[in-house]
Amino acid sequence: MGKYFSHFPTMFYDAVQDGTSSPKVVTDILRRVKVRNEIRNNVAAFSSYRVPAGERPEDVSYKFYGTVDYYWIVLLMNNIKDRFYDWPLSEQQFNDYVNGKYTNPNAAHHYEVSQTSGPTSSLDNSHLIEVNSTESGASTVTNYEYERREQDKKSLIKILKPEYISEFVEEFKNLIGD
Numbered sequence: 001m002g003k004y005f006s007h008f009p010t011m012f013y014d015a016v017q018d019g020t021s022s023p024k025v026v027t028d029i030l031r032r033v034k035v036r037n038e039i040r041n042n043v044a045a046f047s048s049y050r051v052p053a054g055e056r057p058e059d060v061s062y063k064f065y066g067t068v069d070y071y072w073i074v075l076l077m078n079n080i081k082d083r084f085y086d087w088p089l090s091e092q093q094f095n096d097y098v099n100g101k102y103t104n105p106n107a108a109h110h111y112e113v114s115q116t117s118g119p120t121s122s123l124d125n126s127h128l129i130e131v132n133s134t135e136s137g138a139s140t141v142t143n144y145e146y147e148r149r150e151q152d153k154k155s156l157i158k159i160l161k162p163e164y165i166s167e168f169v170e171e172f173k174n175l176i177g178d
Helices: 057-065 068-077 091-101 143-155 162-177
Strands: 010-017 020-027 046-050 108-114 128-131 139-142 156-160
Touching: 046 057, 057 068, 057 156, 057 162, 068 156, 068 162, 091 143, 108 143, 139 143, 143 156, 156 162
Parallel strands: none
Antiparallel strands: 010 020, 046 156, 108 128, 108 139
C-alpha cells in the first residue's frame, strides 16, 4: 500500500446536482501531514541523491524502494508541493521554462561578488553575494545562469533509507487518519 491518497480517510460530501441532494463518499484531501523537523534533520535516516535531468519521482521511488508506489515519500521528504515546478525539470522542459519566463535569457538577472572572508568556495554558490551593478568587481549573472543554479539546487534531494519506509508509512497512516 504505497499510493498517497489511499491512506487518507473518506467522508460524506453532499453534492447537490440539479437541486437534488446526492451524498457521495469522497477522499478527504484537505488533510495535510508535515514531516517533523527532527526526522527531516536526522542525517542517519537519509541519503543524498542528485536527480538526473528528466528523472521523475516515480523513477526515484523505483530505484531506491523497488516500487513506484512510494513516489509521494520522495516528494514529502523534500517538501515538494508542486511536482511540476519544485521538482527538477528535464533539459527540454528547463529550456522551455527559461525561454517562456524571460524575453532575453542572456540578460542580466543580478550582479554578485565573491565573499572575501569565511568559506569562499562551495558547490552551492553560497560564497557569492548579490550586489548592485556599480559594485567594484561585480560579475553579471544572467537569467539563464540564475535559473540553472535554482535547477541544480532542486536536483539535490534527500532519500529516506529503505529500512525506514514501513515505519514511516505506518506513522503517516496514523497521523493522516486522526
